[in-house]
Amino acid sequence: MSAERSDPPATVAELEEGLRQLHRMEMQTKLQLDRVESLVTAAIKILHRADIVHEKAVEAEAVEQRTKLFAERGEDARVYLGPEVDKYTVDVPDIDCASLMHLCKARCCRLSVALDFKDLDDGLRWEYSRPYELRRRPSDGYCIYSEKETHRCECYDKRPSICRTYDCREDKRVWEDFAAKKPAPWRDDVGVAPPLVQIRMPKSDTR
Ligand code: SF4
Ligand code: SF4
Structure with a gap:
């Protein structure tokens, strides 16, 4: 006999709020x-000055230990957060995307974008395995809000600040020559590296 629930299942919004709390705690x-780490470093320096331990020997030992740990743990997990700005008032570069889209195929929407908490409050979706990177479609690497045929942004009014302020003109991943309207060669891997991501702590968590 299955147990009957007296409360409704958690909503996606509740789940995400819980995850955000976890990420805050992690930070x-x-x-x-x-x-x-800074206290230990200070202690080593004081002991070194007192000729009790030798700083270089400790550093060499630490490098060895770190290399070992890194090999064991792989890449550190990170929380990516976009810049803490008011996305509704940022300066937007003067680029006529509509007339260029048939050439660029909106390559910008395959780059990695870090969301801010305001974007999360606006309901923008993120990669659960890479908080808070804007979610992309596994099938083609485009942002999930990039309409498949037209590449129109389906969340245009709420799009993140990075999308608003990004200037593709000098980005060689996008344009070989912007003035000549020559797009860069297509890259399958472009969404993988997070070039637009900014990593920072929420203000309330900084010391
Ligand atoms: S790559 Fe540049 S021109 Fe093309 S849609 Fe993106 S911002 Fe606009
Ligand atoms: S939110 Fe809109 S502008 Fe930003 S990457 Fe996605 S589709 Fe492109």
Whole structure:
């Protein structure tokens, strides 16, 4: 006999709020670790000055230990957050996307974009395995809000600040020569590296 639920299942919004809280806690832990690291470093320096331990020997040992740990753990997990700006008032570059889209195929919408908490409040979707990177379609690497045929942005009014302020004109991943309207060769991997991502801590968590 299956147990009957007395409460409705959690909504996506509730789940995401929970995840955000987890990520905040994770960042706080990271900051606390930074503090511990600075204390240990200070202690080593004091002991070195007192000729009790030798700083270089400690550093060499630490590098060896770090290399070992890195090999064991792989790439550190990170939380990506977009710039803390008011996306509704940022300066937008003067680019006539509508007339260029048939050439560029909206390559900008295959780059990695970090969301800010305001974007999350606006309901924009993110990659659960790479918080808070704007979610992309596995099938073609485009942002999930890029309409498949036209590449029109389906969340245009709420799009993240990075999308608004991004200037593709000098980006060689997008244009070989913007003035000559010559797009860069197509790259399958372009969405993988997070070139537009900015990593920062929320203001309330910084010391
Ligand atoms: S790549 Fe440049 S021109 Fe093309 S849609 Fe993006 S911002 Fe507009
Ligand atoms: S949110 Fe809109 S402008 Fe930004 S990457 Fe997605 S489709 Fe492109």
